[in-house]
Amino acid sequence: MIHVALLSRWHVHADDYAREIRENEHLSVQVVWDEDMERGRKWAEELGVPFEPDLQSVLANPSIDAIVVNTPTNLHKEIILAAANNKKHIFTEKVLAFSVKDCEEIFDTVEAQGVKLMVSLPRLTREYYLYAKKVVDKGWLGQLTMIRCRLAHNGAVPSKGETQGWLPAQFFDKEQCGGGSLIDLGAHPIYLTNRLAGPVQALHARLQQTKKLGVDDSAVVLVEYESGALGVIETSFLSNGSPFQLELYGTEGTLLIEDERIRLKSSQLGDGEWIHPEEIDSSLPMPLEQWAAFIKDGTVPTITKEDVIHLTLINEAAALSDQESRRIEIKEIVKDRENTRVKDSSILG
Incomplete structure (x- = not known):
């Protein structure tokens, strides 16, 4: 059995994922955390599981195998990186992050830690x-x-x-x-x-x-x-x-x-x-069912890293286009990302 922590009821699909977990024979909700403690306590009571107010306690808990992230999107990167570094498998609501650079950092960490990440692109x-x-x-x-x-x-x-x-x-x-x-x-x-x-x-x-x-x-x-x-x-x-x-x-x-x-x-x-x-x-x-199979027996999901990164790539380019009222070539976003990587590697020496 894969023991799951639910992180936040912020997103409108949070209840859907809780239901899908309960319908999956390989998954079990063990604990709830929420950045809004009142909301989190209420949800935990509805689900009949404990509420844990300290996120780090959830992530450090050796009995928790995986997390489902329904937090505000601006918290995704911080929480997902922390979860990966604590060897937790991760399922998250879209989008993964606001920039391709952040998406790539997340995937690099996930792959280095050997955990399974799935983004919901149903x-x-x-x-x-x-x-x-x-x-x-x-x-x-x-x-x-x-x-x-x-x-x-x-x-x-x-x-x-x-x-x-x-x-x-x-x-x-x-x-x-x-x-x-x-x-x-x-x-x-x-x-x-x-x-x-x-x-x-x-x-x-x-x-x-x-x-x-x-x-x-x-x-x-x-x-x-x-x-x-x-x-x-x-x-x-x-x-x-x-x-x-x-x-x-x-x-x-x-x-x-x-x-x-x-x-x-x-x-x-x-x-x-x-x-x-x-x-x-x-x-x-x-x-979510594909994610469970990925964790359980290594069945490779049909939703890919490229799907996730290219979704953010188009969002990032669209936001820039609207902001600057002009046509954006995708190579502009890619070039900026490559320049940032070069700069980061120079700083690291």
């Missing part, structure tokens, strides 16, 4: 993504020329008689979150399009503060891929009834996914008429 396990990947890999679209992905909800729209939407107030705290709709909800379109369209060459982003909440509540990123394809990533906290949409266009076909409804038109299939696939591959195990 839509890479879903059947519609797997079908889209199959369509691209088989060449049914010909050359991919355009990709669009939209994920939005109404979390910042107050209900009648309310002063704020259903998203908790901390999701609009830039210091804790690092941003708003793009870094949070937009993460899913980013990592999906990264996988399907390949390396990004440049982008231009607009992070809109329609409601003046302190962070972006709607965002659009125009992406240029090394392949020559274009992409559009859309997200919002201000959209009521907006379906999930994933669209791929190519020289020989079109794939349209809306929520979980899929249709494909290809000059290579079905006389070029619309196809509505009835049988597609089942979803893969969810990230």
Whole structure:
């Protein structure tokens, strides 16, 4: 049995992970820590486990094998590095960190300590993504020329008689979150399009503060891929009834996914008429289940280090693009990172 400590109920998915752990025969919640002690004590009582107010005591406890991180994102690096150095396996809510440099430092430490790290990128396990990947890999679209992905909800729209939407107030705290709709909800379109369209060459982003909440509540990123394809990533906290949409266009076909409804038109299939696939591959195990298998028997997860780093890379470039109101080439971010590494190595002598 893998003994798990839950670190913070700050994130809206914390309860989901607690439930998934309880449903997994290989995992067991042993203790709760929270930077908000009142919230943590309440959660521990609900789960029927002890609350520990001292984080270091949790990390140093030899009976704890692994941690699940649901803290504010600005605490991720500090907590994950400390956990890795205490030989704890780590599952964390996205994003891993605010910069590629910090992500790489985390991975270096995790690998040096021999612990297993998983970041929750759940839509890479879903059947519609797997079908889209199959369509691209088989060449049914010909050359991919355009990709669009939209994920939005109404979390910042107050209900009648309310002063704020259903998203908790901390999701609009830039210091804790690092941003708003793009870094949070937009993460899913980013990592999906990264996988399907390949390396990004440049982008231009607009992070809109329609409601003046302190962070972006709607965002659009125009992406240029090394392949020559274009992409559009859309997200919002201000959209009521907006379906999930994933669209791929190519020289020989079109794939349209809306929520979980899929249709494909290809000059290579079905006389070029619309196809509505009835049988597609089942979803893969969810990230937390993959993490448990990774710890237990070394089963390599389908979510990779590259997925995690490239997610932060696009976020970092998009934030810079919005800040400076210009097109950003990805090599600018990579060059800055390499210069920092050279500087750091010079300081270390």
